[in-house]
Amino acid sequence: MKTNYTLTAALAAIAAFSTYATEGINLIGIGPVQQGTAGAGVASAKDSTWLILNPAGLTDVERGVDTSLEYFAPDRSLDSTVSGGAGKQTDDSVSYIPSVSASFGCCVEDRGYLGIGLYGTSGMGVDYGAGRFGADTDGDGFIDSTQDQADTSTDLSIAKLTVTYAQKFDNGFSFGVGPVFVLSLLRTDMLNAYNVAQSGEWDSSVGVGAIVGFNQKVGDKLTLGGSYMSEQYMTEFNEYSDLLNGSLNLPQQVTVGLAYQLMDSLEAVLDYRWIGWNQLDTLGDQFGWDDQKIVKAGLTWNVSDRFTLRGGISHGNSPIDSDTAFGNALFPAIMTTHLSTGFSYQFDKVRVDLAYTHALRTSETANGSDSGSYASYVSGTEISMAQDSLTLGLGWKF
Numbered sequence: 001m002k003t004n005y006t007l008t009a010a011l012a013a014i015a016a017f018s019t020y021a022t023e024g025i026n027l028i029g030i031g032p033v034q035q036g037t038a039g040a041g042v043a044s045a046k047d048s049t050w051l052i053l054n055p056a057g058l059t060d061v062e063r064g065v066d067t068s069l070e071y072f073a074p075d076r077s078l079d080s081t082v083s084g085g086a087g088k089q090t091d092d093s094v095s096y097i098p099s100v101s102a103s104f105g106c107c108v109e110d111r112g113y114l115g116i117g118l119y120g121t122s123g124m125g126v127d128y129g130a131g132r133f134g135a136d137t138d139g140d141g142f143i144d145s146t147q148d149q150a151d152t153s154t155d156l157s158i159a160k161l162t163v164t165y166a167q168k169f170d171n172g173f174s175f176g177v178g179p180v181f182v183l184s185l186l187r188t189d190m191l192n193a194y195n196v197a198q199s200g201e202w203d204s205s206v207g208v209g210a211i212v213g214f215n216q217k218v219g220d221k222l223t224l225g226g227s228y229m230s231e232q233y234m235t236e237f238n239e240y241s242d243l244l245n246g247s248l249n250l251p252q253q254v255t256v257g258l259a260y261q262l263m264d265s266l267e268a269v270l271d272y273r274w275i276g277w278n279q280l281d282t283l284g285d286q287f288g289w290d291d292q293k294i295v296k297a298g299l300t301w302n303v304s305d306r307f308t309l310r311g312g313i314s315h316g317n318s319p320i321d322s323d324t325a326f327g328n329a330l331f332p333a334i335m336t337t338h339l340s341t342g343f344s345y346q347f348d349k350v351r352v353d354l355a356y357t358h359a360l361r362t363s364e365t366a367n368g369s370d371s372g373s374y375a376s377y378v379s380g381t382e383i384s385m386a387q388d389s390l391t392l393g394l395g396w397k398f
Contacts, residue, residue: 022335022338022359022387023039023273023275023292023294023314023316023335024251024275024277024289024292024319024333025122025123025124025156025158025331025333026121026122026275027039027070027097027120027121027122028296028314028338028340028357029049029053030049030052030053030068030099030101030117030119030121031047031049031066031068031099031101031353031391031393032068032070032342032344032353032354032355032391032392032393033046033047033049033066033310033342033344033353033355033393034046034049034050034053035070035340035342035355035357035389035391036298036300036310036311036312036340036341036342036343036344036353036355037269037296037297037298037299037300037310037311037312037340037342038296038297038298038312038313038314038338038339038340038357039053039271039296039312039314039338039340040257040269040270040271040296040297040298040312040314041053041257041259041269041271041298041300042054042057042213042225042226042227042255042256042257042269042271043215043223043224043225043226043257043258043259043269043271044057044060044223044225044259044267044269044300045057045058045060045061045215046061046300047061047064047066047101047103047395048061048064048065048066048101048102048103048115048117049066049068049099049101049117049119051101051103051115051116051117051162051164051166051176051178052101052117052119052121052160052162052180052211053213053227053255054176054213054214054215054225054226054227054255055115055162055164055165055166055176055177055178055211055212055213055227056166056174056175056176056213056214056215056225056227057166057174057176057213057215057225058103058113058114058115058164058166058176059111059113059166059167059168059174059176059215060174060215061103062103062397062398063103063104063105063397063398064102064103064395064396064397064398065100065101065102065395065396065398066099066100066101066102066393066394066395066396067098067099067100067101067393067394067395068098068099068100068353068391068392068393068394069096069097069098069099069391069392069393070096070097070098070099070120070389070390070391070392071094071096071389071390071391072094072095072096072097072387072389073092073094073387073388073389074092074094074359074385074386074387074388075090075091075092075361075385075386075387075388076090076091076092076126076332076383076384076385077089077090077091077382077383077384077385078090078126078128078132078329078330078332078381078382078383079381079382079383079384080132080329080378080381081377081378081379081380081381082132082374082377082378082381087130089128089129089130090128091126091127091128093127095123097120098120099117099118099119099120100117100118100119101115101116101117101118101119102115102116102117103115104398106165111167111168111169112165112166112167113165113166113167113168113176114163114164114165114166115162115163115164115165115166115178116161116162116163116164117160117161117162118159118160118161119159119160119161120157120158120159121158121159121160122156122158122160122250123155123156123157123158124154124156124331124332124333125153125154125155125156125157126153126154126330126332127152127153127155128152128153128330129152130152131150131151131152131189131191132151132326132329132330132378132381150189150190150191150197150198151189151190151191151197151330152189152330153187153188153189153200153330154186154187154188154190154330154331155185155186155187155188156184156185156186156188156248156331157184157185157186158182158183158184158185158250159182159183160180160181160182160183161180161181161182162178162179162180162181162211163178163179164176164177164178164211165177165178172216172217172218173214173215173216173217174214174215174216175212175213175214176212176213176214177210177211177212177213178210178211179208179209179210179211180208180209180210180211180229180230180232181206181207181208182206182207182208182209182232182234182250183204183205183206184204184205184206184207184234184237184248185202185203185204185205186202186203186204186205186237186239186240186248187200187201187202187203188200188240188243188330190243190330192242192243193242194242196242198239198240198242198243199239201239202239203237203238203239203240204237205234205235205236205237205247205248206234206235207232207233207234207235207247207249207250208232208233209229209230209231209232209233209250210229210230211227211228211229211230212227212228213225213226213227213228214226214227220261221260221261222258222259222260222261223258223259223260224256224257224258225256225257225258225259226254226255226256226257227253227254227255228252228253228254229252229253230252231249231250231251231252231276231279231280232249232250232251233247233249234247234248234249234250235247236248244282244286245281245282245285245286246281246282247281247282248282248283249280249281249282249283250280251275251276251277251279251280251283252275252276252279253273253274253275253276254273254274255271255272255273255274256271256272257269257270257271257272257296258270265301265302265303266299266300266301266302267299267300268297268298268299269296269297269298269299269300269312270295270296270297271295271296271297272293272294272295272296273292273293273294273295273296273316274291274292274293274294275291275292275294275319276291277289277290277291277292277319278290278291278319279291283319287324287327287328287331288320288323288324288327288328288370289319289320289324289328289333290317290318290319290320290321291319292316292317292318292319293316293317294314294315294316294317295314295315295316296312296313296314296315297312297313298310298311298312298313298340299311299312305346306345306346306347307343307344307345307346308343308344308345308346309341309342309343310340310341310342310343310344310355311340311341311342312339312340312341313337313338313339313340314337314338314340315336315337315338316336317336318333318334318335318336318362318364319333319334320332320333320334320364321364322364322365322366322367322369323367323369323370324369324370325364325365325366325367325370325381325382325383326366326368326370326371326378326381327370327371328383329366329381329383332364332383332384332385334362334363334364334383334385335359335362335385335387336360336362337359337360337362338357338358338359338360338387339357339358339359339360340355340356340357340358341355341356342354342355342356342391349396349397350394350395350396350397351394351395351396351397352392352393352394352395353391353392353393353394353395354390354391354392354393355390355391355393356388356389356390356391357387357388357389357391358386358387358388359385359386359387359388360386361384361385361386362384362385362386363382363383363384363385364382364383364384365380365381365382366378366379366380366381366382366383367379
């Protein structure tokens, strides 16, 4: 029981830091090494954070511990056209997102590897001074005229814990697998279908899924890789049972890619990722999110034995479009393009990593399709976001 309590407390501590939205509600990568190439590199593991991207990559990284803290600064805005509504609102509050992971050799004639990681991986949130609509804040059955008491904020934070096993074979094939445990925290004062405001109190949900991955060496320069993360099945948020139509499950995800050694010191990676938002009962059916299709590319240049430079780009479709923009105005997961750069410096046992990512501003204008009889009132409401993040990491080799 003590161990279970400790793990739950650790997940809660990680989740409490995290509020952001990049690939839907997911970060483009975990830690500064992944983020330096915009999350690309499913076929080329560099440190233990790869166990949440492709657990097979554990067979190619040194034993050690990797930690990071990300300073995440999104710039969100809502411009509501509802008569007497919010008008133009902005939110530039920041978040701090931690991660820690480790890789170990373990068994099977030194061909088996274990990894464990605890990450802030997903989330989203806004905190505006006024709401899209008025709300029945006093319970008298009528929408109040004031706009500063409800329908102003969301805060969803998600942490994941995974323990994975990987093994390498003589033919250059590596395989990895493990469970993914999830803790979600949610609070919001959004309106439900009856225009009644939610409590704004924190509630929690737990869940589980799995991840499996492979790598295959093809000659001296090319490696193919891929991973599949299953849907993560969550318990319900009891506090928000009249807002959400069931559990807020997290999506299955497929990533495939290649790594090619252009020169001895220069590697190129190219990934394709599919995220199944539309397959989910709540985010898909209730909130109308589309599946995402994302292409990522990155370069890693080993300038010297100690100094490494990275750069990358990620581009995909937004899961939210004009048909669903108003209903998701407090869940503005609309980002499409990320540009990243970073570097590492290796001391004897310790490595320092740094990455910077900028997400280009994206906007969506609601056409009212998701608002029923309110369509003519909400049409023209715009949601917009840009993002900047800076991630500092430390790695230590055993």
